[in-house]
Amino acid sequence: MKFDTHTNEHDAETTTQTQSTSQSNSNRHQNPVLEFVLNVTETAKYIWVRYLEWIIDVSWGRALLAGLLTLILGGMLSLHSFANLLVLGSLLLKCFIGKESEPVLKPEEHIDRPEES
Numbered sequence: 001m002k003f004d005t006h007t008n009e010h011d012a013e014t015t016t017q018t019q020s021t022s023q024s025n026s027n028r029h030q031n032p033v034l035e036f037v038l039n040v041t042e043t044a045k046y047i048w049v050r051y052l053e054w055i056i057d058v059s060w061g062r063a064l065l066a067g068l069l070t071l072i073l074g075g076m077l078s079l080h081s082f083a084n085l086l087v088l089g090s091l092l093l094k095c096f097i098g099k100e101s102e103p104v105l106k107p108e109e110h111i112d113r114p115e116e117s
Contacts (some may be wrong), residue, residue: 015049063091067087070087074086
């Protein structure tokens with residue numbers, strides 16, 4: 001009998017949690033902490049996409065120079081491991097993502113040129 005009582009209490013608690021979840025979804029715009037977390041995640045996504053675009057578009061020379069400067073700055077700020085991971089990750093992304101293959105321009109078979117006399 002004690003088990004049945006505990007189950008009923010658990011069901012009531014689950015129902016209360018479900019109601020509070022639906023209320024939290026409706027009060028999403030009124031919760032400043034939730035809004036802050038959502039803004040931070042949007043910002044992180046934006047920064048990640050721009051970072052990937054930059055890695056893809058930048059030349060190898062500039063990527064290596066940026067990596068060297070990152071290692072120097074990381075050493076000065078005592079962030080060795082973070083700088084190492086950032087540079088290694090950037091170089092790996094540069095290797096494996098790369099630019100999409102650009103379409104190869106095929107010479108046209110019929111070129112209209114004025115005939116030379």
